Amino acid sequence: MVAMLSEVEALLGEPRFNWSDAAPWIEMEGEFGLEFPSDFREIVDAYGSIEINRQLYLKHPAGHLLHDLATMIRRDLEMWREEDMADFLPAPAGAGPGELMPVATATTGEAVFLRVPDDASSPWRVVVQEFDSPAWTLHEMAFGAWLLAYLRGEDVTVCSRNFAPDRPFYEPLP
Structure with missing residues (x-):
């Protein structure tokens, strides 16, 4: 995972939060009944x-x-x-196998989900739902790979090219 974080840092810049206390993750994971993937935790920490x-929101559990x-x-x-929102997703929202856990949002109307693996040997995947339509896309990649593709300006349903034409940037939320 260190390599993934290094690649994110190379594109996004040096992180300033650098959280090391696992307590908020443990509490949140206990509440929802699942352990979030390590690449997601490492990036968010x-x-x-x-x-x-000015487009994609990531939040920390502290x-x-x-x-x-x-x-x-x-x-x-x-x-x-x-009931009226569930029809917009390819699977139920939740923490069970095959369900979708919401983890990020975008100012452009997309919701980013982690698809909970069906079993311990299956990988986590990213699903992006376009809030202004019933469209959604399953990205056959882990969160870290999806975020790297986004930061590179690739179209991963949420696209940064128009928001960061020179290079990706970030600002802490208050």
């Missing part, structure tokens, strides 16, 4: 709650933050489980 390219991941997940799970 390094950068904290941030806005990338409860003292104004923008924390656990609160966002609770709110989003409630919304995506509503």
Whole structure:
């Protein structure tokens, strides 16, 4: 995973959060009943709650933050489980095998999910739902690879080319 974080740092810049206490993750993972993938945890621990390219929001689970991941997940799970919203996803929102756990949002209307593996030997995948339509895309890659593709300006449903034509950047959320 260190190589993945190094690649993210090379594109996005040096992280300033550098969280090392596992307690918020343990508490959140206990609440939702799953262990988040290590690449996702490592990136979020390094950068904290941030806005990338004035487009993509990543949040950290530390409860003292104004923008924390656990609160966002609770709110989003409630919304995506509503009958009229559930039809917009390829699988139910939740923490069970094959379900979709919301982990990021974009100002351009996309919601980013981690697809919970069907079993311990299956990989995590990324699903992006376009909020303004019933369209969604399964990306056959882990979160770190998906984020790297986004930072490089590749079209991974959320696309940064118009938001960061020179190079990716980020700002901490308050």
